[in-house]
Amino acid sequence: PLTEPMRHGGSVLSAQFSPEGMRIVTASFDSTARVWDAQSGRPLTEPMKHGSYLLSAQFSPDGKRIVTGSLDRTARVWDAESGQPLTEPMRHGGDVNFAQFSPDGKRIVTASEDGTARVWDAQSGQPLTEPMRHGNWVHYAEFSPDGKQIVTAAYDHTARVWNLQSGHSLTEPMRHGRGVHSAGFSPDGMRIVTASFDGTARVWDAQSGQPLTAPMKHEGQVNSAEFSPDGKRIVAASDDNTARVWDARSGLPLSKPMKHGADVNYAQFSPDGTRIVTASGDRTARVWDALSGQPLTEPMEHADSVRRAQFSPDGKRVVTASYDRTARVWDAQSGQPLTEPMKHGGGPALSAQFSPDGKRIVTAAGNNTARVWDAQSGQPLTEPMRHGGVVLSAQFSPDGNRIVTASWDHTARVWDAQSGQPLTEPMKHGGQVNSAQFSPDGTRIVTASYDGTARLWDAQSGQPLSEPLRHGRLVYSARFSPDGKRIVTASDDGTARVWEARTPGVPTPDWLPQMIEALSGQVLSKKGVVEPSGTPRAGLLGQVRQRLAQGLSGDDWEIIGRWVLADRSTRTISPFSKITLREYIENRIKEKTPASLAEAEQLAYGNTDLLERISKARKKFGEAGERSATAEKKE
Numbered sequence: 001p002l003t004e005p006m007r008h009g010g011s012v013l014s015a016q017f018s019p020e021g022m023r024i025v026t027a028s029f030d031s032t033a034r035v036w037d038a039q040s041g042r043p044l045t046e047p048m049k050h051g052s053y054l055l056s057a058q059f060s061p062d063g064k065r066i067v068t069g070s071l072d073r074t075a076r077v078w079d080a081e082s083g084q085p086l087t088e089p090m091r092h093g094g095d096v097n098f099a100q101f102s103p104d105g106k107r108i109v110t111a112s113e114d115g116t117a118r119v120w121d122a123q124s125g126q127p128l129t130e131p132m133r134h135g136n137w138v139h140y141a142e143f144s145p146d147g148k149q150i151v152t153a154a155y156d157h158t159a160r161v162w163n164l165q166s167g168h169s170l171t172e173p174m175r176h177g178r179g180v181h182s183a184g185f186s187p188d189g190m191r192i193v194t195a196s197f198d199g200t201a202r203v204w205d206a207q208s209g210q211p212l213t214a215p216m217k218h219e220g221q222v223n224s225a226e227f228s229p230d231g232k233r234i235v236a237a238s239d240d241n242t243a244r245v246w247d248a249r250s251g252l253p254l255s256k257p258m259k260h261g262a263d264v265n266y267a268q269f270s271p272d273g274t275r276i277v278t279a280s281g282d283r284t285a286r287v288w289d290a291l292s293g294q295p296l297t298e299p300m301e302h303a304d305s306v307r308r309a310q311f312s313p314d315g316k317r318v319v320t321a322s323y324d325r326t327a328r329v330w331d332a333q334s335g336q337p338l339t340e341p342m343k344h345g346g347g348p349a350l351s352a353q354f355s356p357d358g359k360r361i362v363t364a365a366g367n368n369t370a371r372v373w374d375a376q377s378g379q380p381l382t383e384p385m386r387h388g389g390v391v392l393s394a395q396f397s398p399d400g401n402r403i404v405t406a407s408w409d410h411t412a413r414v415w416d417a418q419s420g421q422p423l424t425e426p427m428k429h430g431g432q433v434n435s436a437q438f439s440p441d442g443t444r445i446v447t448a449s450y451d452g453t454a455r456l457w458d459a460q461s462g463q464p465l466s467e468p469l470r471h472g473r474l475v476y477s478a479r480f481s482p483d484g485k486r487i488v489t490a491s492d493d494g495t496a497r498v499w500e501a502r503t504p505g506v507p508t509p510d511w512l513p514q515m516i517e518a519l520s521g522q523v524l525s526k527k528g529v530v531e532p533s534g535t536p537r538a539g540l541l542g543q544v545r546q547r548l549a550q551g552l553s554g555d556d557w558e559i560i561g562r563w564v565l566a567d568r569s570t571r572t573i574s575p576f577s578k579i580t581l582r583e584y585i586e587n588r589i590k591e592k593t594p595a596s597l598a599e600a601e602q603l604a605y606g607n608t609d610l611l612e613r614i615s616k617a618r619k620k621f622g623e624a625g626e627r628s629a630t631a632e633k634k635e
Contacts, residue, residue, distance in 0.1 A: 003041030008032065014056050018063045018080070025066050025080075027057035033068045035080055045083030050074065056098045060105045060122070067108050067122075069096035075110045077122060087125030091605065092116065093598025097139045102147045109150050111141035114598035117152045131599060135472075174204045174211070179492035182224055182477045186231040189481040191248070192488050193234050194496045195225035201236040203248055206486070206498055208579045210587065213251030218242065224266045228273045233290070235276050237267035243278045245290060255293035260284065266308050270315045275332070277318050279309035285320045287332055297335030302326065308351050312358045312375070319361055319375075321352035327363045329375060339378030344369065351393045355400045360417070362394045362403050370394035370405045372417055382420030387411065393435050397442045402459070404445050406436040412447045414459060424462030429453065435477045439484040444501070446478045446487050454478035454489045456501060469499045500574070509557045515544045515564070541565070585610055589617055 006015075010029030017024055023044060024036045032047035033054050048057075051072035058067055065086060066078045074089035075096045090099075094113030101108055101122060108120045116131035117138050132138075132152060141152045174183075177198035184193055185206060192204045200215035201222050216225075220239030227234055233254060237243045242257035243264045258264075262281035269276055269290060276288045284299035285306045300309075303324035310319050311332060318330045326341035327349045342349075347366025354361055360381060361373045369384035370391050385394075389408030396403055396417060403415045411426035412433045427436075431450030438445055438459060445457045453468035454475050469478075472493035479488055480501060487499045517523045518540035523533040548561050556575075563575035573584050581603065588600040589610075597618050604610035 003036075003039070006034075006036045006041050006043075008034070010053070013054065014058075016058055018059045019061060020063055023059075023063070023080070025057045025059055027054035027068060029053045031070070031072075033057040033066065033078070035066070035083065045081070048076075048078045048083050048085075050076070055096065056100075058100055060101045061103060062105055065101075065105070065122070067099045067101055069099035069110060071095040073112070073114075075099040075108065075120070077108070077125060087123070090118075090120045090125050090127070091602055092118070093602045094137070097137070098141060100142055102143045104147055107143075107147070109141045109143060111138040111152060113137040113139075114602075115594070116599070117141040117150065119150070174202070174209050174496040176200065176202070176494050176496075178221075178494055179473070180476070180490040180494060180496045181222065183488045183490035183496035184226060184479050185481045185486075185488060186227045186248070187229060187482060188231055189483055189486070191227075191231070192496065192498070193225045193227055193248070194490060195222040195236060196494075197221040198494075199238070199240075201225035201234060201246070203234065203251065204496070206481070206488075208583065208587070209498065213249070216244075216246045216251050216253075218244070220263070223264065224268075226268055228269045228290070229271060230273055233269075233273070235267045235269055235290075237264040237278060239263045241280075241282075243267040243276065243288075245276070245293065255291065258286075258288045258293050258295075260286070262305070265306065268310060270311045270332070271313060272315055275311075275315070277309045277311055277332070279306040279320060281305040283322075283324075285309040285318065285330070287318065287335065297333070300328075300330045300335050300337075302328070304348070307348070310353055312354045313356060314358055317354075317358070317375070319352045319354060321349035321363060323348035325349060325365070325367075327352040327361065327373070329361070329378065339376070342371075342373045342378050342380075344371070347390065350391070353395055355396045355417070356398060357400055360396075360400070362396060362417070364391040364394040364405060366390045368407070368409075370403065370415070372403070372420065382418070385413075385415045385420050385422070387413070389432070392433070395437060397438045397459070398440060399442055402438075402442070404436045404438055404459075406433040406447060408432040410449075410451075412436040412445065412457070414445070414462060424460070427455070427457045427462050427464070429455070431474070434475065437479055439480050439501070440482060441484055444480075444484070446480060446501070448475040448478035448489060450474040452491075452493075454487065454499070456487070469497075471495065471497070509561075511544050511547045511561070512557065514540050515561060518544060519564075582610075589613055592617055592620070 008028035008030045012026050012028045014027045024038050027033045031050050034047050035045045050070035053071040056069040066080050069075045073092050076089050077087040092112035092114050096110050096112050098111040108122050111117045115134050118131050119129045138152050176196035179197045180194050182195045192206050195201050199218050202215050203213045218238035218240045223237045225236040234246045234248050241260050244257050245255040260280035260282045264278050264280050266279040276290050279285045283302050287297045302322035305323045306320050308321040318332050321327045325344050328341050329339045344365035344367050349365050351364040361375050364370045368387050371384050372382040387407035387409045391405050391407045393406045403417050406412045410429050413426050414424040429449035429451050433447050433449050435448045445459050448454045452471050455468050456466040471491035474492045477490045487501045490496045517533050518537045522530050525531050560575045585600045585603050588596040601614050
């Protein structure tokens, strides 16, 4: 040995050299960390004390600070020379297993037994991100070398990579018992309907993510669920060989089941809401009366399963896409074919959609192509638009001039609807792209992928406008709200979620630097150096509040500014959300899971009323677990 033993009063869990190699920091079960001289083994600081065992201690990249993680549910930053604390404790709802500085030393990532990892400001100890959630204890978290990503390892049998600029969900996850196949907004954007592999469809509040109806139950998985044009009804299609109309307010059935001879793959209301068209594995599509559930036409027959059926914008025609490698146009009154089959060679027709004016049709097929056809004659109007894998969907832009496609080759792409030529570079994901949709104004595209993300893109350039919107498993679909300001995603992780779809583009307001100066007490000099501000902060804040109160522009910057300056105890959880922090905490308490109660406790810090309720909920949860364990032993 080169030194005397560096002694603690309990087991030593970690030891690390400083960046220059002259010092060592240790973490111990005696609830302290300590800095030692690496040459002699002599202590250089007083013990850095926590309220329980320390699990980790690490130097900052410049060696001037230390971050510790403890079983007292906190991490803390300390001065490496004096051993004095530099920040308030960074609190989790469970033991902090690990804490690490970012490569630039400006941030800290912590891993906790509350099932989350989190990023904090290393100067202030304030959180910089929402929790990164796992399904069980997170025992490790580390920054990537460039500091832009974090990798976490957890007892839920997974490791995950997170992007620090990811979009944040606006609601609680809308949870089903199994994967969520689709999710869509109501016409007014206030509600969401989901379709799940658990055999139910459900209506949710789009602002809070809370359920508004009891589950609408089928006897098999629900493949699609759509609102009627007036938002009062829902039609769901299921593997139980039926489609059914439900009351969107109560969740009660309004019609008898519309029965097919096999799975119903899709169902949709007509533009006037009086009829429904269904597509089925029994090789037919059919039109039904939306009030009585009675068939209005003879079956529209294909030679194989019909995957999709859609009304034309005027409701007079129906287009179908089939595994028999064709798409076809039918009279919606009689069910008779109006065109020759639109044939794709080498693969099934997976989707078919009318253009906004109803004069053209775009199809997507298993032969790696999409194509535009004349809706009157069924003749092709463009050369095939080719991908490197199966094309799952193709959709017109709102003006009908462009098409967006989604493919198994891990890309989506924008094409000219007249020539069939590509207009953008491929929009790339890390797995097959399941859906792609234009925003209502046609300026953006949202994609959903097997890589577990949805993403927002510029429709002109094909460049990403946001970081990935992450789920725990593959994302089946992503759709814009009617106003284009939100996105709803449906995932195999058993949830649907709502996200902000706002993008940069509004000029920075002149009051923003004033607000930053007032809040930070610092200003950027003409030389680009951050210096203490000489202007009274209260006066600056008063000026900013006055400007925001005038509401001259009403743009997103004003909304964000008013939110930042609002009372933290009463404001919403994000600038564009309607749910308050208290409502969010209430919802987490109601979930009564270890993770939800841990997060509620963290957010309710200092609120004795909420903390008492959380304590009671945790006690009941523990008693229920004990009863379950006792019952299992008796069995």
